[in-house]
Amino acid sequence: MKLRILVVTTSRADYGLLKPLVEALSAESDFEVLLAATGSHLSEHHGHTLDFITSDGFNLAAQILMNPPSNDAAGTAQAVAAGIQGFSQAITGLSPHLMVVLGDRFELLAACDAALLHRLPIAHLHGGERTEGALDEAIRHMVTKMAALHFPAMAEYGRRIVQMGERPERVFVVGALGIDNALNVMPLSRAELSEQVGVDFNQPLALMTFHPVTLDGEAEALRQIDEVLGAVLAQDLPTLVTMPNADPASDVIYRRLLETSQQHPEKLQLRKNLGQRGYLSAMRYATLMLGNSSSGVIETPSFALPTVNIGDRQKGRFLPQNVIQVPCERAAISGALAQARSTEFKESLKGLSSPFGKGDAAQQITQVLRQFKDRLLRQPAGLLKKSFFDLPS
Numbered sequence: 001m002k003l004r005i006l007v008v009t010t011s012r013a014d015y016g017l018l019k020p021l022v023e024a025l026s027a028e029s030d031f032e033v034l035l036a037a038t039g040s041h042l043s044e045h046h047g048h049t050l051d052f053i054t055s056d057g058f059n060l061a062a063q064i065l066m067n068p069p070s071n072d073a074a075g076t077a078q079a080v081a082a083g084i085q086g087f088s089q090a091i092t093g094l095s096p097h098l099m100v101v102l103g104d105r106f107e108l109l110a111a112c113d114a115a116l117l118h119r120l121p122i123a124h125l126h127g128g129e130r131t132e133g134a135l136d137e138a139i140r141h142m143v144t145k146m147a148a149l150h151f152p153a154m155a156e157y158g159r160r161i162v163q164m165g166e167r168p169e170r171v172f173v174v175g176a177l178g179i180d181n182a183l184n185v186m187p188l189s190r191a192e193l194s195e196q197v198g199v200d201f202n203q204p205l206a207l208m209t210f211h212p213v214t215l216d217g218e219a220e221a222l223r224q225i226d227e228v229l230g231a232v233l234a235q236d237l238p239t240l241v242t243m244p245n246a247d248p249a250s251d252v253i254y255r256r257l258l259e260t261s262q263q264h265p266e267k268l269q270l271r272k273n274l275g276q277r278g279y280l281s282a283m284r285y286a287t288l289m290l291g292n293s294s295s296g297v298i299e300t301p302s303f304a305l306p307t308v309n310i311g312d313r314q315k316g317r318f319l320p321q322n323v324i325q326v327p328c329e330r331a332a333i334s335g336a337l338a339q340a341r342s343t344e345f346k347e348s349l350k351g352l353s354s355p356f357g358k359g360d361a362a363q364q365i366t367q368v369l370r371q372f373k374d375r376l377l378r379q380p381a382g383l384l385k386k387s388f389f390d391l392p393s
Helices: 010-024 050-055 073-094 107-117 138-147 157-165 175-184 190-197 218-234 250-263 275-285 328-340 343-348 363-377 380-384
Strands: 003-008 031-036 060-064 098-102 122-125 150-152 206-209 239-242 269-271 289-290 307-310 323-326
Touching: 003 010, 003 250, 003 307, 003 363, 010 031, 010 050, 010 098, 010 175, 010 250, 010 363, 031 050, 031 073, 031 363, 060 073, 060 239, 073 107, 073 218, 073 239, 098 107, 098 175, 107 122, 107 138, 107 175, 175 206, 175 275, 175 363, 190 275, 206 218, 206 380, 218 328, 239 307, 250 269, 275 343, 275 380, 289 328, 328 343, 363 380
Parallel strands: 003 031, 003 098, 031 060, 098 122, 122 150, 206 239, 206 289, 239 269, 289 307, 307 323
Antiparallel strands: none
16 A cells, blocks of 8 residues: 655745655655645746646645735734645545645644644654744744654754654654755756846856745835845846745835836846746856845755855854855845955855755655655554653753
């Protein structure tokens, strides 16, 4: 009997990370992968990234509509409520043996609540991390306590999961799936990428991704994006910027990005989606990266790409040598951009390797799930019975 694994993807970002795992699991005769898409995948405003999944040849077992009716706390809460009902129906209809989730998006509150109530074990990727500037911090730790199996990206994060009372024998340090992609996805050539994106990658170019800091609110989001754009417009380096996540206050940031790109097209080019291959290729050819995306922390070391991480959104994460941390203030950002472009800083990154794994996370996760297959088939609810692991006093 095959083990039915329900893999949940909420956005273009986590789909790109989950793709190598979906491919590895699908290649196993013992597993049946059931892919469930929700969140911004089903939003036309965010580029309807569902198309990326189907164009990769994957069949969708479920589509759970939970786009917020408004871009505020009340709208997000309504989306979570709708998502719980949608995931409950999907679980009932698909009868999976295990749910796999990645990260800390608010959509996971719905998916994991439904799974727990249905006594469906959860495997959680990227637990134990810290992002003190975002609501994601609390959501990530909530998912950890609901999950039965844990796949953190670093040993430090694994220790933190154990510190939360999870059993060490349920915690498997496998690295980050983003490194699987960075090392194994065939890049587009500069010419192919330039044609696809409509920006000349034969010239020096900055890559930017800036999301809302979800604990700060709309007024602060507007201040922050204005500080960032002030620094971007002051430098002589054209910048390609991608669309922010579907979080509260993202519309404020998107509108300002759109206005600025229309007013200063020679300085700023906005694209909703580059696609996974396009985004990784852009990292490979860019002069530097700036913003506050986790991709700027996790994937960029594999390309020795100078990166300016701005503000509190990633506060608490381990920062590799290529990442310069600055407050969200125009002068500080400008100084960091100059440092990132300096010959001395670029020379210091020669030979840099990623601290987040060797590019085999998908294979390691697949191997662990293979070990748990019989147990999940015979008595899946048994994995939900977890004794609290107390640290030595």
